[in-house]
Amino acid sequence: MRKKRPTMGDVARLSGVSQTTVSFVINNTPNTNISKKTRAAVLKAVKQLGYTPNAMAIGLRTSQSRVIGLVTDEIATTPFAGKIVQGAQDAAREEQRLLILMNSGKDASVEDEEIDTLLGRQVDGVIFATMRHRIIEPSHLLYQIPAVLLNCRDVDSTLPSVIPDEYLGGYQATEALLQSNHRCIGMINTSENVPASQLREQGFRQALADHGIPLEESMIVYGEDGIAKTGYDGAKVLLSRYERMTALFCFNDRVAMGAYDALRQLHKRIPQDVAVIGFDNYEVISANLHPQLTTMQLPHYEMGRWAVETVLNISKSAAEDRASPPMMLPCPLVLRSSV
Amino acid sequence: MRKKRPTMGDVARLSGVSQTTVSFVINNTPNTNISKKTRAAVLKAVKQLGYTPNAMAIGLRTSQSRVIGLVTDEIATTPFAGKIVQGAQDAAREEQRLLILMNSGKDASVEDEEIDTLLGRQVDGVIFATMRHRIIEPSHLLYQIPAVLLNCRDVDSTLPSVIPDEYLGGYQATEALLQSNHRCIGMINTSENVPASQLREQGFRQALADHGIPLEESMIVYGEDGIAKTGYDGAKVLLSRYERMTALFCFNDRVAMGAYDALRQLHKRIPQDVAVIGFDNYEVISANLHPQLTTMQLPHYEMGRWAVETVLNISKSAAEDRASPPMMLPCPLVLRSSV
Numbered sequence: 001m002r003k004k005r006p007t008m009g010d011v012a013r014l015s016g017v018s019q020t021t022v023s024f025v026i027n028n029t030p031n032t033n034i035s036k037k038t039r040a041a042v043l044k045a046v047k048q049l050g051y052t053p054n055a056m057a058i059g060l061r062t063s064q065s066r067v068i069g070l071v072t073d074e075i076a077t078t079p080f081a082g083k084i085v086q087g088a089q090d091a092a093r094e095e096q097r098l099l100i101l102m103n104s105g106k107d108a109s110v111e112d113e114e115i116d117t118l119l120g121r122q123v124d125g126v127i128f129a130t131m132r133h134r135i136i137e138p139s140h141l142l143y144q145i146p147a148v149l150l151n152c153r154d155v156d157s158t159l160p161s162v163i164p165d166e167y168l169g170g171y172q173a174t175e176a177l178l179q180s181n182h183r184c185i186g187m188i189n190t191s192e193n194v195p196a197s198q199l200r201e202q203g204f205r206q207a208l209a210d211h212g213i214p215l216e217e218s219m220i221v222y223g224e225d226g227i228a229k230t231g232y233d234g235a236k237v238l239l240s241r242y243e244r245m246t247a248l249f250c251f252n253d254r255v256a257m258g259a260y261d262a263l264r265q266l267h268k269r270i271p272q273d274v275a276v277i278g279f280d281n282y283e284v285i286s287a288n289l290h291p292q293l294t295t296m297q298l299p300h301y302e303m304g305r306w307a308v309e310t311v312l313n314i315s316k317s318a319a320e321d322r323a324s325p326p327m328m329l330p331c332p333l334v335l336r337s338s339v
Numbered sequence: 340m341r342k343k344r345p346t347m348g349d350v351a352r353l354s355g356v357s358q359t360t361v362s363f364v365i366n367n368t369p370n371t372n373i374s375k376k377t378r379a380a381v382l383k384a385v386k387q388l389g390y391t392p393n394a395m396a397i398g399l400r401t402s403q404s405r406v407i408g409l410v411t412d413e414i415a416t417t418p419f420a421g422k423i424v425q426g427a428q429d430a431a432r433e434e435q436r437l438l439i440l441m442n443s444g445k446d447a448s449v450e451d452e453e454i455d456t457l458l459g460r461q462v463d464g465v466i467f468a469t470m471r472h473r474i475i476e477p478s479h480l481l482y483q484i485p486a487v488l489l490n491c492r493d494v495d496s497t498l499p500s501v502i503p504d505e506y507l508g509g510y511q512a513t514e515a516l517l518q519s520n521h522r523c524i525g526m527i528n529t530s531e532n533v534p535a536s537q538l539r540e541q542g543f544r545q546a547l548a549d550h551g552i553p554l555e556e557s558m559i560v561y562g563e564d565g566i567a568k569t570g571y572d573g574a575k576v577l578l579s580r581y582e583r584m585t586a587l588f589c590f591n592d593r594v595a596m597g598a599y600d601a602l603r604q605l606h607k608r609i610p611q612d613v614a615v616i617g618f619d620n621y622e623v624i625s626a627n628l629h630p631q632l633t634t635m636q637l638p639h640y641e642m643g644r645w646a647v648e649t650v651l652n653i654s655k656s657a658a659e660d661r662a663s664p665p666m667m668l669p670c671p672l673v674l675r676s677s678v
Binding site for chain 1: 346347348406414420421424425428429437438439440441442451455456458460480483566567571593596597600603621623624626627628629
């Protein structure tokens with residue numbers, strides 16, 4: 001048997017009383033009619049077992065809720081939910097809060113219903129998280145409670161929000177290629193109207209401009225979506241257009257996965273003939289590709305932490321103080337073997 | 340502005356009273372001293388807005404907790420957590436329950452502390468989920484409350500549990516290869532002492548035996564872990580040993596991803612020269628490989644649903660009725676292009 005931390009239930013069993021009685025004794029609850037003998041038995045069991053009250057449980061007794069609600073739009077279909085939830089959970093635990101997780105499946109009426117339920121539960125705050133970085137119109141219910149947007153923001157920044165710094169990530173990915181002496185660099189992007197596509201490309205363009213590297217428009221190709229096929233098709237097009245191209249900045253790791261396939265078919269070695277850099281650090285891909293993929297890491301864990309810490313601070317400040325520009329967290333470079 | 344479902348807050352604003360007053364009127368709460376005039380104003384606003392009370396909120400008022408705790412061991416590092424959580428959430432929602440998510444990070448004392456916290460919250464039940472299928476020694480706290488194990492079980496089945504039918508999955512994966520007329524089939528497994536490795540291999544062996552296909556022990560190779568390198572090395576070894584080998588059963592999709600790399604280097608076409616079947620249906624890999632990977636799907640969503648439905652039924656039955664053999668859910672074949 002593994003070593004167990006003694007619990008209130010253990011104390012109850014050893015002293016032969018109910019868990020409620022143990023709780024009354026430990027908390028010195030007034031007006032409970034507990035006999036001296038029972039009290040002594042409980043305290044003896046506490047000592048004998050080395051029982052210490054659960055810090056979190058103590059926290060819970062001192063407040064009405066101590067719960068934070070995390071409403072997400074599509075947890076099941078994305079690989080990133082785990083790290084967001086993990087970051088939020090770790091921070092909630094440190095702040096002695098529990099995390100209620102709800103999923104709205106991108107349905108605005110379900111979303112409202114869920115937030116309404118959380119309001120009814122008097123949660124300390126609500127975090128509304130999207131799995132893809134996007135601009136949203138927040139539910140009006142989020143203005144009735146401390147609320148933080150995670151991986152999304154509203155156009156006017158009327159709610160605090162935390163997002164990845166996609167522009168800086170694109171800039172730094174390009175710089176990583178430039179530092180390895182690449183001078184003819186292509187980008188395989190998606191044509192989606194989303195911040196990630198637009199800002200990563202802006203960062204790419206600016207980094208080249210800042211280093212005096214000329215960019216032809218046909219050095220950027222676009223697929224419909226951030227999937228492997230986009231990378232496969234994109235790499236084939238770029239390398240047929242530019243024989244001298246030695247590096248590819250891929251919109252994300254899945255696109256890079258497809259680019260790998262194309263490069264193999266073209267008998268190009270990675271990174272000796274063509275370097276590849278991805279984005280997201282979606283580890284199941286990036287760490288399993290051959291060679292392992294150098295990429296920019298989305299700060300999902302850190303965003304989860306920031307959101308919890310921020311939503312708890314809001315509850316202490318006035319609602320009109322809420323509006324602020326989005327907090328942009330950097331996307332660090334993860335060096336592996338493809339650059 | 341998007342169309343919003345009217346809330347109690349909207350009713351309060353329109354009728355010029357507090358949300359509490361609206362709640363009192365709607366629920367006919369006794370002894371509230373609300374004037375006839377106020378009551379009429381609230382009911383008029385309810386009618387005007389078409390407000391209907393939130394079904395979930397009603398459920399919440401009729402019980403002390405209506406919360407289910409989901410304790411997981413490592414949500415962040417696994418791609419499967421999302422589907423487990425989604426299945427549990429969907430079922431909880433249908434049963435008008437909320438889901439509190441906690442993560443113990445494989446630390447037994449943290450695990451006990453979390454379950455203890457949930458007990459203190461008087462949750463309706465606890466689901467203990469592991470991200471990899473394994474045999475565990477459950478926390479003694481799980482016996483103090485309705486509890487279900489998800490993707491794990493205890494040796495003696497003293498708690499209800501739901502796991503994937505790994506054996507049947509291995510059997511059916513092999514049958515899929517046999518039905519495509521493959522007769523010399525290799526397996527790339529891992530040497531880990533876990534149910535998935537052992538049972539998938541048993542299914543593989545039994546399917547070959549049932550179809551009268553001879554198996555040489557050297558047709559099964561083992562890597563340390565279920566990663567791409569295992570598949571890359573394994574495929575190279577198997578195809579150097581058996582020139583006539585035309586099909587590979589890979590322990591999981593990551594192993595298959597590595598096998599793809601090796602087959603490409605060996606100039607073997609998939610599936611024309613060598614068919615590949617994976618396991619897990621980890622979609623980011625299986626749907627992005629080139630060609631897309633045929634694989635067996637782990638029933639994570641279904642396990643999440645089953646666990647919630649079961650834990651709520653336990654609360655209605657006696658504790659001594661709990662023990663039962665694990666519920667094994669099938670892993671359906673997902674046909675793509677690699678077989």
